[in-house]
Amino acid sequence: MSRIEKDQDIVLLVDDSPESLGFLTEALEQSGVTVLVARSGETALNIAVRVAPDVVLMDAVMPGLDGFETCRRLKAMATLTHVPVIFMTGLTETEHIVHALESGGVDYLSKPINVDELRARIRVHLANARRAQSARIALDAAGRHLVAFGRDGVVLWSTPQSTRLLEQSGVDVRGSDEMSARFLAWLLQRGDDLAPGSGFELALAGAPELQYAFLGVVGGDEYLFRLARAQAEGQEDVLRQQFGLTLRESDVLLWISRGKSNRDIGDILGLSPRTVNKHLEQVYTKLGVENRASAAIKAIQALQALFEL
Secondary structure, three states, X not given: OXXXXXXXXXEEEEOOOHHHHHHHHHHHHHOOOEEEEEOXXXXXXXXXXXXXXXXEEEEXXXXXXXXXXXXXXXXXXXXXXXXXXXXXXXXOOHHHHHXXXXXXXXXXXXXXXXXXXXXXXXXXXXXXXXXXXXXXXXXXXXXXXXXXXXXXXXXXEEOHHHHHHHHHOOOOOOOOHHHHHHHHXXXXXXXXXXXXXXXXXXXXXXXXXXXXXXEEEEOOOEEEEEEEEOOOOOHHHHHHHHHOXXXXXXXXXXXXXXXXXXXXXXXXXXXXXXXHHHHHHHHHHHHOOOOHHHHHHHHXXXXXXXXXX
């Protein structure tokens, strides 16, 4: 009998039927995973708060809190947004299947459950979730300011850097009506034209304006944006006049002062990292410095007298 993934993988099994729980628990444990059992939606939520599962098997129809609402509440927990939920249902009508997917499920199985099919689907969704989570961890570690929207305008995830920037600007990451509205308006305006490069702005009263630059669609349903605080106008002119720079050199120096890498600057300005590096060499010469840290310090000092950074 093949194992599903790793010994430490945790499956949360939610079903109000003792017979189903017993049958599925035995089959899953034989596949090498740890099984947590809940006979109601309320119990499942209490368990998930204490122990985050790697995948959830959810009965759709249960007394009290049904599987659909339980799934929505699980997905509202920040630590569980990436956890795949597979529905188990005896309801095969299209509206029930759609309901399962709209509530946050990634897949469904019709009862009676075929154990081999169940193991295969768990294995696939665990692998997909693990790859997605690894990518997000890498983005977090890289210090990127990224935020992903669902098609309904809900923020699916954001890197810690973006979360801090949003909070500093008075934006509620998980429930900003203004941010969702601006995204949905942008999506409606773009229609089928979703080429990277467009975006939108958001400014709340008394807070700096934020700029959202569209990067692409990830996984078919995540709209990924780079987030940045709008820059005060005229900063490039100050640097150009202060140090005798060209327009492009002043652009590069401004973003160096903001802590951006050559690759980031290339993405922002539409240049290759190699071209950015060539401009940077000229900047070093004109500023009389030998590295980007010294260049950044000089740029910041030149701007502090005129702009609030």
